[in-house]
Amino acid sequence: MKIYVDQTRCQGHSRCYMLAPDLFEIDDYGQSTEKINVHLPSELEEDARLAAENCPEFAIVIIE
Amino acid sequence: MSNNIIMDGNYLNIDWANDFDILNSAYIEDPFSIWETLREECPIAHTDRRKSSWLPVDYDVVTKIAHDINHFSSSEILVIPIMDGEPNPAQPILPYGVPPISADPPLHTWTRRLLLPWFSHKSVERYRSMTTELCNNLIDKIIESKHPDGARDFAQQIPVRVIATMLGVPTDMTDTFTSWVRDFLEFADDRERRLNGARGIFTFLIEEIENRKSSPKNDLISELLSSEFNGKKLDSSLVLGMSILVLVAGIDTTWSAIGSSLYHLATNHNDLERLVAEPELMDLAVEEFLRAYSPVTMARVVTEDIEIKGCPMKKGDKVLMNFPAANRDPKVFSDADKVVIDRKINRHVAFGSGIHRCAGSNLARMELNVSLREWIKRIPRFKLAEGGVVTWAGGQVRGPRELPLEII
Numbered sequence A: 001m002k003i004y005v006d007q008t009r010c011q012g013h014s015r016c017y018m019l020a021p022d023l024f025e026i027d028d029y030g031q032s033t034e035k036i037n038v039h040l041p042s043e044l045e046e047d048a049r050l051a052a053e054n055c056p057e058f059a060i061v062i063i064e
Numbered sequence B: 001m002s003n004n005i006i007m008d009g010n011y012l013n014i015d016w017a018n019d020f021d022i023l024n025s026a027y028i029e030d031p032f033s034i035w036e037t038l039r040e041e042c043p044i045a046h047t048d049r050r051k052s053s054w055l056p057v058d059y060d061v062v063t064k065i066a067h068d069i070n071h072f073s074s075s076e077i078l079v080i081p082i083m084d085g086e087p088n089p090a091q092p093i094l095p096y097g098v099p100p101i102s103a104d105p106p107l108h109t110w111t112r113r114l115l116l117p118w119f120s121h122k123s124v125e126r127y128r129s130m131t132t133e134l135c136n137n138l139i140d141k142i143i144e145s146k147h148p149d150g151a152r153d154f155a156q157q158i159p160v161r162v163i164a165t166m167l168g169v170p171t172d173m174t175d176t177f178t179s180w181v182r183d184f185l186e187f188a189d190d191r192e193r194r195l196n197g198a199r200g201i202f203t204f205l206i207e208e209i210e211n212r213k214s215s216p217k218n219d220l221i222s223e224l225l226s227s228e229f230n231g232k233k234l235d236s237s238l239v240l241g242m243s244i245l246v247l248v249a250g251i252d253t254t255w256s257a258i259g260s261s262l263y264h265l266a267t268n269h270n271d272l273e274r275l276v277a278e279p280e281l282m283d284l285a286v287e288e289f290l291r292a293y294s295p296v297t298m299a300r301v302v303t304e305d306i307e308i309k310g311c312p313m314k315k316g317d318k319v320l321m322n323f324p325a326a327n328r329d330p331k332v333f334s335d336a337d338k339v340v341i342d343r344k345i346n347r348h349v350a351f352g353s354g355i356h357r358c359a360g361s362n363l364a365r366m367e368l369n370v371s372l373r374e375w376i377k378r379i380p381r382f383k384l385a386e387g388g389v390v391t392w393a394g395g396q397v398r399g400p401r402e403l404p405l406e407i408i
């Protein structure tokens, strides 16, 4: 699984960072980016799904 | 019943689909069952009271409108304007409004960017220890009090002090700020009272800004004064508008959210017991309280005729951004009307959706988290006081204003 944050959609709700601080980084303006841009270790996959399912802007893209 | 709730008779006489009234006491006390009826009948209600206005209750409609900034402008964000159809008395003082909340791009974009770093995760952490200490001082007094009130003696006292600290204005004036903000936001049909609240805030902040021009401090107002956009210093009226927004936006809202959460815990013992036993659930619980008791409804104005789900919205109509109802949409949330404190999937929009996402959301979350954590640590068992009456304010911001509690 790979993930990325669609920068045109992210509005900085920070839900992803709160749920999965290992996977996302938030800048001073609230904008989120993925920390890992290669295949995720399998133990982080569930966190990635959880973050995607809680993002109010549908900004987290998962590539299975 | 508190006097800010307008008693206008039996709510059953109201045709909610065709002539809704969000200031009706029934709507303020229990909007949930009204939304449920509307969902079946007519998911975008309408009224000609005050002005042609629409009230969507579905998540997809509310978020779609929030994202369609071309058809739906933020130039009218008050749910009930102070002066409908008359020239706005604040216009000469605030030619730019109170951006970013009342602005559309491009003004929205850069004014928002000036504020955001003050509310980043890193920045709000600076206020955590003062919030913790403040909550504990309040709890000390509550434990001693014979008739503690969770809204008045606790929730109401917290956000105003944090915001005053950030703005750099005297924290001993917090009661005055609170009453100005309440006058301005909560007494929808009392125009004089609202104007008074607005005047109080304006006059006070104008002076604070003037003082900082000659002697800058290390606070948000001073930083706005020294900021530049396109190589030019910000106009004082813009700094005033933004300072007003920060003062107003962070007080009633967060206090309402803290109060509603305490109300929930006072009336749901299983949830209280579980949170006391598993405080690590607090982050999830806070999101769930925000979803189920979303305090904030905003407004937009239609800029160009558009049809949404068969409803003909005309230029100049108002749309109420019903984030609270969107958050109870059963098409999006399972058991939408149930509070599930460890809800795993919770895409709520209590802080809005799209470009106006609450700039203070990290701060609000920190305050909610700290205040509830400290409360349940020190007061793990409490309930509504026997015979006490809970009163709610509603309209733009919904939350308990009197919450008599008994510590057990």
Ligand code: HEM
Pocket: B074, B077, B100, B101, B102, B112, B115, B159, B163, B245, B246, B247, B249, B250, B251, B253, B254, B255, B257, B294, B295, B296, B298, B299, B321, B323, B349, B350, B351, B352, B353, B355, B356, B357, B358, B359, B360, B361, B363, B364
């Ligand atoms: C639980 C507490 C809070 C809730 C539920 C809340 C809710 C909201 C909502 C729904 C919006 C979007 C408005 C719209 O779409 O028109 C908003 C905007 C805003 N809020 Fe909050 N808010 C809260 C606390 C705060 C705090 C503590 C601050 C800090 C001062 C704050 C500052 C702002 C600002 C500056 C905006 C305008 C953002 C923009 O237009 O780009 N809010 N808030």
Ligand code: SF4
Pocket: A005, A009, A010, A011, A012, A013, A014, A015, A016, A017, A030, A031, A032, A054, A055, A056, A057, A058, A059, A060
């Ligand atoms: S939850 Fe979504 S909108 Fe919020 S910061 Fe993360 S990616 Fe951005």
